[in-house]
Structure formats: structure tokens, C-alpha cells
Amino acid sequence: MNFLKGKKILLIVTGGIASYKSLDLIRRLQENASNVECILTKNAENFVNVLSFESLLGKKIHSNLFTLDQESNMNHIKLANNSDIIVVAPCTANFLSKMSNGIADDLATNVLLASNKVKVIAPAMNTIMWGNKIVRKNISNLKKLGIHIFSPYDGRLACRTKGVGKLMEINQIVENLNLIFSPKILSGLxxxxxxxxxxxxxxxxxxxxxxxxxxxxxxxxxxxxxxxxxxxxxxxxxxxxxxxxxxxxxxxxxxxxxxxxxxxxxxxxxxxxxxxxxxxxxxxxxxxxxxxxxxxxxxxxxxxxxxxxxxxxxxxxxxxxxxxxxxxxxxxxxxxxxxxxxxxxxxxxxxxxxxxxxxxxxxxxxxxxxxxxxxxxxxxxxxxxxxxxxxxxxxxxxxxxxxxxxxxxx
Ligand SMILES: Cc1cc2nc3c(=O)[nH]c(=O)nc-3n(C[C@H](O)[C@H](O)[C@H](O)COP(=O)(O)O)c2cc1C
Structure with a gap:
């Protein structure tokens, strides 16, 4: 059952080694007939090529809070309001910590603060980072704030270690997003x-x-x-x-x-x-x-x-x-x-x-x-x-x- 059809999904890609996997996520969401807009953080642009994203999306990505062009076309408030859900995948330790503390120093974090829509993060990072007390505290805080956490998997990581920190499989991310949109008419039964x-x-x-x-x-x-x-x-x-x-x-x-x-x-x-x-x-x-x-x-x-x-x-x-x-x-x-x-x-x-x-x-x-x-x-x-x-x-x-x-x- 596809509940993603026609849904407006704002994907935020942050700067981690798993950033390239977002291309696959975009493709899978498009296959499910979702309408995807994308923000890349400045640091994400060090890991992936903007052109690949724009080619796949068939439109411009959003990245700069202060570019008049983008601001006049679709400012951060519009981006926030025009989506049904905001998905941060992959989400770096840095980004989730900014989210947890309400920091708004770029387009992505401003959009998140200006939005009252459903928010999801799919963290991916080194195992020690994931286990770090400050990251744990921020994750727990984000959970309390009602943000869906698509927790990372255990597996072999790019830093040549093995442990928890691997981005959730793209198929699973899509399946979980589908579940979020499924109508809950039978709840209580x-x-x-x-x-x-x-x-x-x-x-x-x-x-x-x-x-x-x-x-x-x-x-x-x-x-x-x-x-x-x-x-x-x-x-x-x-x-x-x-x-x-x-x-x-x-x-x-x-x-x-x-x-x-x-x-x-x-x-x-x-x-x-x-x-x-x-x-x-x-x-x-x-x-x-x-x-x-x-x-x-x-x-x-x-x-x-x-x-x-x-x-x-x-x-x-x-x-x-x-x-x-x-x-x-x-x-x-x-x-x-x-x-x-x-x-x-x-x-x-x-x-x-x-x-x-x-x-x-x-x-x-x-x-x-x-x-x-x-x-x-x-x-x-x-x-x-x-x-x-x-x-x-x-x-x-x-x-x-x-x-x-x-x-x-x-
Ligand atoms: C090669 C390399 C790989 C990195 N991979 C990750 C990662 O997988 N997860 C993470 O949380 N940070 C990772 N970082 C650190 C982030 O890039 C850094 O915290 C950056 O400030 C994140 O920016 P952003 O959250 O605004 O996108 C990596 C850094 C480098 C140099």
C-alpha cells in the first residue's frame, strides 16, 4: 500500500559519508509518486555533487538562506509550510544537536524551526559519536519533542569499524515513511x-x-x-x-x-x-x-x-x-x-x-x-x-x- 503518493516531502541532506545514499532515497520516493524538494547543507555539498541531485530531481535544490533569488521564489517559511513532512537523511551528529537546541544558522535549520509539520531524522555516524552522551541526550530530547528517529543500524562503517551508526536501509526508510502516512482510522481497536x-x-x-x-x-x-x-x-x-x-x-x-x-x-x-x-x-x-x-x-x-x-x-x-x-x-x-x-x-x-x-x-x-x-x-x-x-x-x-x-x- 502506497500512502506516499502525492505527498510533499522536504528532504534535508547533511554532510556525512552517507550523503550519497540520499540520491537513492529521492529515486525511491519519486517511484512512490511523492513530490520531493531538497535542501543540502553547505557541508553536504562537500560530499555530494549538487548537479546529481538537481538532475535527479529535475529542479533546483535549496541551499542558501540569503540568496535573494531563492528567497524571493520560495523562502524558508514557504518551504516549511509547503511540505507534509520534513526528512533529514542522513542526519549528522552536528545537525541533530543543532535541531535539539533550536539553533538556526542556515536554511535547513531555519526551515525546521519555522515548520510545525511532522519531522523525521535518520542519523548516520561513527559508533562512538552515536554512543556519545551528548548525542544520546540530544536524541532523547528530539524524541520528547515528537521527532521520529529512524535509528541507525549495526554494520560495517566507512571509518573501517563495525558497530551501530550505519544509515537505516533506504527501503526501510521508505517503508517507515509510508507507515507514518498510513491512515490510523482503526486505532483503539x-x-x-x-x-x-x-x-x-x-x-x-x-x-x-x-x-x-x-x-x-x-x-x-x-x-x-x-x-x-x-x-x-x-x-x-x-x-x-x-x-x-x-x-x-x-x-x-x-x-x-x-x-x-x-x-x-x-x-x-x-x-x-x-x-x-x-x-x-x-x-x-x-x-x-x-x-x-x-x-x-x-x-x-x-x-x-x-x-x-x-x-x-x-x-x-x-x-x-x-x-x-x-x-x-x-x-x-x-x-x-x-x-x-x-x-x-x-x-x-x-x-x-x-x-x-x-x-x-x-x-x-x-x-x-x-x-x-x-x-x-x-x-x-x-x-x-x-x-x-x-x-x-x-x-x-x-x-x-x-x-x-x-x-x-x-
Ligand atoms: C570524511 C568525513 C566524513 C564524515 N562523516 C560523518 C558522518 O557520517 N556523520 C556525522 O555525523 N558527521 C560526519 N562528519 C562530520 C561532519 O561533516 C561535520 O560535523 C559537519 O559539520 C556536518 O555539517 P552539517 O551537519 O551542517 O551538514 C564527517 C566529516 C568528514 C571530514
């Missing part, structure tokens, strides 16, 4: 999402599972977080990174899913995307079941797992909105409709499991069931399915007056 496959043990080395990748559930959790919901993700084993800001609970068996879903009540939104096995093996062998060369292979007895969705839907602490997913290989519409009724949830999203849909694809085609109505969604990427579902959730909570209508960006 608690959401629980289940995702991924369950794993039912057969013996110490074997298990029964399925091909669920977990991607759809992770995308939904990510989307709910971006819209402000406090989100818990209960996930079976997957290869995916949990979304930033999620409360992550790693589980294995169907019973684990059940126990943690129960533990996370009450909540406002419950979304069951996990492919939880209907059965578990009744008697898990304590030792590895040995291969038999001939004769009977023995038998395996199964018991039914507890039905998480049905349990949540009939609980006295029933969430305001309960959503289920139904993965089918045939009779998708009929089975999904039946499931909606049988489980007692509010909405059911049917997705057909084929070679290039649902489990094994990053795209999904959804049939959305609510009461007796079904609507067909076009096949789309799973993050777009997540966004469409989140928008429906927002409408539901607005319609039922469970969220304030005026909650919006920043």
Missing part, C-alpha cells in the same frame, strides 16, 4: 489474525501439514497495523518476516492456534486466515515409526481439532467482527456459503486453491460472502486483497459507529 499452516505431529520426525504460505494473513495483519489497529498475528511455521509493529505469536498445532486465539479474547476484529488441520493424530508415536519392508503398514487414527472460528463466533466475548477464509478445490461457492452459516461468522472469503491461486501464488481471487450476498473480487495481489478487506472493515466500524469518523492521516 484490537485485531487478531491467524495465518499459515498448522503442523500435526505423527512421530518425532514426521508431521501432517499443508501448503499454506501464510502470505495472505501476514498482508492482512500488516494492513490492519497501517490503519492503526493493535494487531496480534498467530502464525504457524512460515518463511515470512512478521510485519513491523505486530504482536507475533508463533504456533504449530491446531490446538496451539485454538489456545492462543482463546487467550487473545476479547478483541474487536478476529480474522481467521490460517489453514488449520481438521484433524490431529490421536496417538503420536514416541519414537520414529520404522519402515516396514512388507506386510501391513499399520494404521493411523485421527481426532477432530477444535474449530477455532466456530468457537470464537459463539463465545460470550465474541468480537464485533469475525471474518473467515475458506480454501476449496471444488464447489467453492456452495462450500463457502455453507461454511459461513456453519461457523457463524460475519464474513467469509472463499478462495479457490489451484496451481496459480491462493496457497502457491502471491495473487488471490476472492468470493466475498456476507449474509446471503456474494460478490466476486477481481484477481489481485494479496496485499491488495488485504487493503480491500481493510477498507471494508473500516466501513463496517464506521457504519456501526464503533470508530470516530474524523480519524485520519498523521
Amino acid at each position: 484490537k485485531a487478531v489474525v491467524t495465518a499459515g499452516p498448522s503442523v500435526e505431529k505423527i512421530d518425532p520426525v514426521r508431521f501432517l501439514s499443508n501448503f499454506s504460505s501464510g502470505q495472505q494473513g501476514y498482508e492482512i495483519a500488516d494492513s490492519l497495523i497501517k490503519f492503526g489497529a493493535e494487531t496480534t498475528l498467530i502464525s504457524g511455521p512460515t518463511t515470512l518476516e512478521p510485519p513491523k509493529g505486530v504482536k507475533f505469536i508463533q504456533v504449530k498445532s491446531g490446538n496451539d492456534f485454538f489456545e492462543f486465539a482463546k487467550k487473545n479474547l476479547p478483541c474487536d476484529i478476529f480474522i481467521s486466515v490460517a489453514a488449520i488441520s481438521d484433524w490431529y493424530v490421536k496417538k503420536v508415536s514416541k519414537s520414529k515409526i520404522k519402515k516396514k519392508k512388507s506386510g501391513k503398514f499399520g494404521r493411523m487414527d485421527f481426532s477432530l481439532n477444535k474449530d477455532v472460528l466456530k468457537y470464537i463466533s459463539s463465545h460470550k466475548l465474541k468480537p464485533s467482527l469475525i471474518v473467515g477464509f475458506s480454501a476449496e478445490t471444488e464447489n467453492l461457492l456452495k462450500n463457502t456459503k455453507n461454511k459461513l452459516k456453519e461457523k457463524g461468522c460475519d464474513w467469509m472469503l472463499g478462495n479457490k486453491v489451484t496451481r496459480n491461486n491462493a496457497f502457491s501464488s502471491d495473487k488471490n481471487k476472492i468470493f466475498f460472502f456476507e449474509d446471503n450476498k456474494v460478490s466476486e473480487w477481481p484477481k489481485m495481489k494479496k496485499n491488495m486483497v488485504a487493503l480491500k478487506l481493510t477498507k471494508k472493515i473500516v466501513s463496517f466500524f464506521k457504519k456501526n459507529k464503533l470508530v470516530k469518523d474524523d480519524k485520519n492521516i498523521l
